[in-house]
Amino acid sequence: MIVEGIRGDAENFPVGMRVLAVDDDPTCLKLLETLLRKCNYNVTTTNQARVALKMIREKKDRFDLVISDVHMPDMDGFKLLELVGLEMDLPVIMLSANSDPKLVMKGVTHGACDYLVKPIRIEELRNIWQHVIRRKKVDSKNQNRSSDQTKAHPASGEGHGSPLAGNTDQNGKFNRKRKDDDDETEDNDNEYEDNGTQKKPRVVWTIELHRKFVQAVNQLGIEKAVPKRILDMMNVEGLTRENVASHLQKYRLYLKRISTVATQQANMAAALGVKDSGFMHMGSLDGFGDFRTFSGTRLGNVALSSYPGGMLGRLNSPGNVNMRNLTPSTLIQPSLAQNLSSSINSLGKMNLVLPTSNQTPSLFQGIQPSLELDQLQHNKGTANFTSINNSRIFRTGSAGAALGSSNNLLNSPMSNPLLLHGNTQQPLSGGRFGNQSAPFTSESFNNGVSDPANENWQNRVDASKMHPNTLLSAEPFHSQLPLNGLRDNNSSNGTYLQNNPIDLSSGLALPPFEDSREMQCQVGPMGDVQNMSQSWSEQRQGSGIVNQKMDIYTGGRSSGGASALVQQNGKLVTESIPRSNEDFLFEQPKLPSGLTPQGYDSLDDLVNAMIKREQDETVPNGEFAFDNYSFGAGM
Amino acid sequence: MERQAAYLRNALFDQGYLDEQFLQLEDLQDQANPHFVEEVVKLFYTDSVRLIQSIELTLKNTPRDFEKLDKIMHQFKGSTTSIGAKKVKKECTQFQEYCNVGNVEGCIREFQEVKQEHAALKRKLENYFQLAREAR
Numbered sequence: 001m002i003v004e005g006i007r008g009d010a011e012n013f014p015v016g017m018r019v020l021a022v023d024d025d026p027t028c029l030k031l032l033e034t035l036l037r038k039c040n041y042n043v044t045t046t047n048q049a050r051v052a053l054k055m056i057r058e059k060k061d062r063f064d065l066v067i068s069d070v071h072m073p074d075m076d077g078f079k080l081l082e083l084v085g086l087e088m089d090l091p092v093i094m095l096s097a098n099s100d101p102k103l104v105m106k107g108v109t110h111g112a113c114d115y116l117v118k119p120i121r122i123e124e125l126r127n128i129w130q131h132v133i134r135r136k137k138v139d140s141k142n143q144n145r146s147s148d149q150t151k152a153h154p155a156s157g158e159g160h161g162s163p164l165a166g167n168t169d170q171n172g173k174f175n176r177k178r179k180d181d182d183d184e185t186e187d188n189d190n191e192y193e194d195n196g197t198q199k200k201p202r203v204v205w206t207i208e209l210h211r212k213f214v215q216a217v218n219q220l221g222i223e224k225a226v227p228k229r230i231l232d233m234m235n236v237e238g239l240t241r242e243n244v245a246s247h248l249q250k251y252r253l254y255l256k257r258i259s260t261v262a263t264q265q266a267n268m269a270a271a272l273g274v275k276d277s278g279f280m281h282m283g284s285l286d287g288f289g290d291f292r293t294f295s296g297t298r299l300g301n302v303a304l305s306s307y308p309g310g311m312l313g314r315l316n317s318p319g320n321v322n323m324r325n326l327t328p329s330t331l332i333q334p335s336l337a338q339n340l341s342s343s344i345n346s347l348g349k350m351n352l353v354l355p356t357s358n359q360t361p362s363l364f365q366g367i368q369p370s371l372e373l374d375q376l377q378h379n380k381g382t383a384n385f386t387s388i389n390n391s392r393i394f395r396t397g398s399a400g401a402a403l404g405s406s407n408n409l410l411n412s413p414m415s416n417p418l419l420l421h422g423n424t425q426q427p428l429s430g431g432r433f434g435n436q437s438a439p440f441t442s443e444s445f446n447n448g449v450s451d452p453a454n455e456n457w458q459n460r461v462d463a464s465k466m467h468p469n470t471l472l473s474a475e476p477f478h479s480q481l482p483l484n485g486l487r488d489n490n491s492s493n494g495t496y497l498q499n500n501p502i503d504l505s506s507g508l509a510l511p512p513f514e515d516s517r518e519m520q521c522q523v524g525p526m527g528d529v530q531n532m533s534q535s536w537s538e539q540r541q542g543s544g545i546v547n548q549k550m551d552i553y554t555g556g557r558s559s560g561g562a563s564a565l566v567q568q569n570g571k572l573v574t575e576s577i578p579r580s581n582e583d584f585l586f587e588q589p590k591l592p593s594g595l596t597p598q599g600y601d602s603l604d605d606l607v608n609a610m611i612k613r614e615q616d617e618t619v620p621n622g623e624f625a626f627d628n629y630s631f632g633a634g635m
Numbered sequence: 636m637e638r639q640a641a642y643l644r645n646a647l648f649d650q651g652y653l654d655e656q657f658l659q660l661e662d663l664q665d666q667a668n669p670h671f672v673e674e675v676v677k678l679f680y681t682d683s684v685r686l687i688q689s690i691e692l693t694l695k696n697t698p699r700d701f702e703k704l705d706k707i708m709h710q711f712k713g714s715t716t717s718i719g720a721k722k723v724k725k726e727c728t729q730f731q732e733y734c735n736v737g738n739v740e741g742c743i744r745e746f747q748e749v750k751q752e753h754a755a756l757k758r759k760l761e762n763y764f765q766l767a768r769e770a771r
Contacts, residue, residue, distance in 0.1 A: 027679040027714040034663045034671060071710065097713035119656045119716045122663075 014129030015040045018062065022052040022080070023069040023095065028118065032067065032095070035122050041129075049075035056088055063090060064132045067116075070096040070103060078110045085111035091131035095120065142246065205247060209236065213247060222255070640766035647763065652756050656719030673764045679718050680757055686711040687750060694743060704742065705734040715753075723752045 019041045023029040029045055036043045044063070046052050049072050056063060066084055070077035081092045094107040097118040107115040113131040116124055205213070216233035217225040227245040234244070647653045657672075664671040689707050693700055712727040726749040733741035 025710060025714050025717075026682050027675060028717045030675055030678055031660070031663075031717050034668060034675075038663055071706070071713075097709065097716055118713055119659070119719070121659065 014132075016042050017129050017132060018042045018064045019044070019128075020052055020055065020063045020066045021045045021068075022049055022066065022072070022077075023047060024072045024074075025069065028069065028095075032120065035120060035125050036067075038122055039125050048072075049077070049080045053080065053083060056084060056090065060088065065091050065093065065128060067093045067095055067128070070094055070098070070107070078106055081107070081110045081112050089135070091135050093128060093131065209234075209239075210247075212236065213244070213251075217248070217251070222252075636766060636770035640763060640770045643759070643763045643766055647759055651721050652759060654719045654721040656716065658719070660718065676718055676760055676764070679714050679720075683711060683714055683753065686714075687753070690746060694746060699737075699739050699742070701734045701737055701742075705731055708734065720753075720756055723749065723756055726752050 019036055021029060021032050021036060021043060022045075023032060024047050026047060029047055033043050033045045044055065046055065049068070052066070052068070053075075056066070068077050068080055072080075077094060077096075081094060084090050084092050091113045092111065093114040093116060094112040095116050095118060096103060099117040104115045113135070114128065212234045213230065216230040219233060220226075220229055225248065227241045227248055230248065231239060231241050231244045648657075660672045660675055686707055690704060690711070693704050693707065708727055708731050712724060712731070715723045715727060726745060730742060730745040730749055733745050
């Protein structure tokens with residue numbers, strides 16, 4: 001290994017690719033190590049997940065790939081997967097002696113880029129480098145988009161040869177979607193260069209920044225919002241048109257996703273029937289299963305969206321109404337709200353989410369009560385949350401949990417992610433969400449909650465995991481969007497989930513939840529929470545970004561009332577974000593009482609905060625989520 | 636010596652004690668790693684003792700925690716799979732099946748089988764390694 005930051009031996013890649021192998025079984029670990037060495041990779045091993053995490057965290061670019069066993073005593077492999085994926089955006093391959101499809105699915109939804117069954121053959125390991133390349137391409141693409149696109153190198157950067165063709169195609173396709181050859185070549189070129197050297201400095205979309213962005217977009221009108229004008233309106237020094245353009249793209253995707261989900265939710269709601277109980281069941285039952293999958297998330301989103309309506313309604317009756325009646329274009333917010341609610345519900349019960357559908361009237365009802373209940377029953381919510389989204393949901397779940405405590409939405413793992421998003425979105429709670437959701441979301445939960453319930457979440461959360469991060473870290477939003485989509489396995493789920501988490505996060509902001517949720521999250525004790533938040537934020541970045549944005553967007557959409565919330569949230573959020581976990585602990589989400597139905601603005605803040613958090617990798621997840629949520633509430 | 640070692644090795648395969656995975660292990664043995672196979676096997680036996688003990692203990696507790704038993708056995712089975720211990724693996728699977736249906740008697744009985752196969756293979760492999768070392 002030459003230089004630490006450089007990806008192994010760039011010229012001879014995959015030779016020298018730096019792999020971290022984690023397996024508690026010494027026999028398997030030794031075997032794995034030898035197999036990997038035989039493939040000429042640079043191998044580091046450890047039999048403890050915590051040590052692995054530490055190693056990865058202490059130096060961001062230390063490894064190219066992580067291979068981890070699923071069943072480990074000190075930490076569940078899926079949890080590690082989530083954390084690594086969210087925080088570090090490293091490709092992770094799961095390993096297990098168990099080939100049960102459910103586990104494989106779980107791996108996929110949690111973000112694994114591959115799942116290998118023991119005993120492993122060396123042939124299987126010879127191709128794992130493709131995951132590294134694939135991810136770099138995606139990253140590169142995201143990054144490159146913002147930067148100038150003048151580079152026009154031939155596809156040399158693309159591959160290290162034909163094997164990359166596959167990856168290239170994938171990335172290429174993605175590139176093409178954006179811009180045609182320019183992007184592709186540019187990306188390839190950049191990737192090639194960047195992979196080995198340094199990454200372009202990313203623009204961190206802080207909550208503040210995102211809020212400005214959303215404001216600008218709203219002022220211009222989503223259709224008329226062009227990067228140049230947005231940039232002018234935002235009036236931020238150092239921000240380039242390209243940055244705005246790529247962020248806008250993500251935002252658009254987010255909105256699209258929201259609306260799709262909303263539709264789904266509507267369907268679901270219809271199917272489920274508006275009852276709360278109905279909701280709950282739905283969510284928990286098939287909803288969850290679906291959530292996990294791509295479609296599942298949709299529902300969650302849908303649910304969430306409806307929820308927000310409810311939430312909003314609660315906070316701001318007029319606001320709520322408005323939400324619901326929002327036109328399709330404006331529905332985005334409601335959708336988000338719905339998602340929030342869904343997420344919240346999901347936290348309690350996935351079901352709730354579903355009913356929300358765009359119509360949301362029913363949902364609102366369902367949600368509202370749940371919301372109220374949630375607030376009262378933080379604990380419930382939290383508990384639910386944890387189960388739902390251990391990682392993700394908590395974050396939002398906290399908020400959502402509070403909301404959905406009554407609902408028991410949490411059951412549905414899927415919902416969690418959504419809820420989380422929903423929660424966060426719930427700017428209704430106003431500031432709370434922002435604060436709460438961000439830090440609180442799954443991160444805290446995850447840590448705290450580790451119970452089996454969490455397990456559920458984890459599965460769900462996986463998908464959502466992606467999200468929570470996003471929710472909390474407003475920042476991740478932007479970056480995440482593309483990433484999420486790009487991720488191989490998680491793309492569908494991830495993307496969706498991501499949205500959700502954000503929702504939840506926003507929702508989480510609810511202070512009341514915090515208390516209950518905190519239980520869960522807090523359980524994690526700050527330390528955990530912190531970790532959670534960290535991982536969370538990190539995760540979010542990837543996935544969450546998308547979500548967060550969504551939330552933010554919705555927040556933006558909301559009426560002015562929300563602005564108050566937003567401000568609160570923004571404040572809270574920003575505060576928490578930059579800080580490490582400790583900070584958040586102290587920074588209690590002011591939301592609880594203050595949140596009041598500020599409206600979406602707060603969501604925006606939340607989202608921003610979330611995004612910010614995400615961006616703020618250093619800022620432990622705890623910051624986001626914890627700040628508002630856990631700490632404030634009852635921690 | 637060499638022939639004896641080879642004979643012993645083939646017998647292990649023929650009698651179903653070892654499967655293809657063991658071949659993988661052998662493939663990994665080379666100049667850089669001259670005693671790889673033996674090292675891995677040794678590692679396996681050292682580590683599996685702890686797992687076996689754990690199962691023993693769990694089997695004694697009543698009511699039987701089948702979930703836990705299954706979990707430990709799953710771990711144990713993972714290791715045995717890694718070294719290609721075919722017969723042991725088979726018994727492990729059988730044990731897990733008894734766990735799934737909550738058959739206590741079956742579990743206890745089967746566990747004895749697991750231990751027996753585990754010990755038998757150990758003896759055989761030790762012999763084989765001994766011969767192989769002497770043959771070198």
